[in-house]
Amino acid sequence: MNQDFRLPDLGEGLPEAEIVQWLVAEGDSVTLNQTIAEVETAKAIVELPSPHAGTVRTLHAAAGDVVEVGSVLISFELEGGADASPPDAAANAAEDEGAEPATAQPNLVGYGAAPRTSGRPQRRARVAASASSRADTAVLEAAPHDAVHDAVHTTDVDDRLRERPRSTPPVRMLAKQLGVDLALVEASGAQGIISRADVEAYAARVGAAPIAPVTAEATTDEFRAVSEPTARTTRTPIRGVRKHTAEAMVRSAFTAPHVTTFLTVDVTATTELLASFKADRALQDHRIGILAVAAKAVCLGLARHPELNSKWDADAGEIVAHHYVNLGIAAATGRGLVVPHIPDAQDLTLVELADEIRTLAETARAGKTAPAAMMGGTFSITNVGVFGVDAGTPIINPGEAGILALGAVRRQPWEHRGEIALRDVMTLALSFDHRLVDGEQGSRFLVTVADVLREPGRAMLLR
The missing domain is CATH 3.30.559.10 (Chloramphenicol acetyltransferase-like domain)
Structure with missing residues (x-):
């Protein structure tokens, strides 16, 4: 039996939390109430206990990712061999239509939503323009082939672009400054996490340019590489x-x-x-x-x-x-x-x-x-x-x-x-x-x- 666990409202009424670190990995066996992750809200770091005993099937976010309350955080494989049923018929109908159940309420001990029939892990839809069906064909052609899974149809490309790339906050910051869409970058690491080198290599190949307003002080690579030791400035996301x-x-x-x-x-x-x-x-x-x-x-x-x-x-x-x-x-x-x-x-x-x-x-x-x-x-x-x-x-x-x-x-x-x-x-x-x-x-x-x-x-x- 497969069961999803959605990020719960941690009692603060806050809309999101950042994954500080996972304490389990895909394939690990977990027990009920075992701490599986530390997440940081706008107020504190909170330990999340496992709502199930079983095996970790999929981690839907990486350390450093900001996840919305109600988004699927982790999937478990429980005993039974069949997919879990949603809480009620209305939720089941919503899942069949690909929508989030309107009645689903995140809970700290959580009950999973029905798994998607496509069989692939679901990630929160990206809101960037690259998720649109009007993606720049030239940019897609310049991307490594496995970044789009050798996509032939536009719908396949769109589906790939809606997946959240795995990367750290400094790497996402660099990608934003260089105008690079992380969905098109191939991860060279063994665990599929996009590194700074991956972003810089892609930017050099496609000629990506900074998307931030350029000033006289911001015309050098030294300014763009904000996390390098020689950088003149450092930009830190305002959160937590x-x-x-x-x-x-x-x-x-x-x-x-x-x-x-x-x-x-x-x-x-x-x-x-x-x-x-x-x-x-x-x-x-x-x-x-x-x-x-x-x-x-x-x-x-x-x-x-x-x-x-x-x-x-x-x-x-x-x-x-x-x-x-x-x-x-x-x-x-x-x-x-x-x-x-x-x-x-x-x-x-x-x-x-x-x-x-x-x-x-x-x-x-x-x-x-x-x-x-x-x-x-x-x-x-x-x-x-x-x-x-x-x-x-x-x-x-x-x-x-x-x-x-x-x-x-x-x-x-x-x-x-x-x-x-x-x-x-x-x-x-x-x-x-x-x-x-x-x-x-x-x-x-x-x-x-x-x-x-x-x-x-x-x-x-x-x-």
Whole structure:
């Protein structure tokens, strides 16, 4: 029995995902729930478990390919020797007509659609002009014969052109810049993956030219070969976490009227407290830092100033007040900025907050943050001080009312008890949505947070 598995909606409502790596190969035997691939969405890297036990028949995408949700990702050969039936008669009729079943809903454990009767693996239709029946005959003749399977009929050529060539993102980028259609390029590698050399050889044979606008700076091969060590520029596709972050920040900046207020505070008492924690053997493994104390102060401040823990629901015409704190912690990773949250942070002790922050950061840097952990935050903190920055104007995460930036702790002269002394000082920057929070409310919240950092013992007085 043959069974297809379509890329599921991973719970984020995102339309596509990129194949980071396959953990199985065609012909491999797999067990139920065995991890078969890692895919990257706009928010995280997600492991896909196998929905079936059997043998991998076909991988319908290569590492680096961007696959749409609902597209066939992998085909399995199950026991039984017969093709699987579609979920219902309507889906069967749609398959017979070569269309996608209208009622098919991607599912993480997935159920396959009926295999095509042609027997060849199906790939997502290309949207480029080369998929048209009006393909340039001269270009087709210049292509290696096996690139079109010695096609005689136009329909055969069209069918070949609709298959997605196997290549890596840098190779696809080079092909785009040289005006080369990858569907016409022969792969020299044993695994059928088109290499840079294959693209360059084809371009030299047919005289392909760059399709991007040519400027005085872009007239040399050095500019076109963007991934070569000697290249003057490098072009990277905008996708994944970087794309999601950019879209979210633009949406926030042009939707919520941002106001940022600053306050510099003496945090010597907090740094001395943290030093005592570090010397305490019972607490050494918890690594309690200034971020954990700030997180506790924020939770206490939100309880006293709930306007900062609310949401502007434009569709419903309502202000939604949260009676819990899902505290987002901005984490810089190699893939870009992510802001997973600590659920119900208001119920955690300082030690528990420190442990949660540590786990959250380690998971984010490994690219293993669950999509659900980056949805539903109510307020966020970003610690720019770890980069040596004193202050900034952070952008509010969409759906939240505020974000607090922590600056670097500086040892500097400061007024203390009527005299000048060396003190540990840091700057707090609070950005808030002025639709939800007035200047007075935002300022009072910031002072509350600062008071806890100035005198951490004051946290005993707050509830």
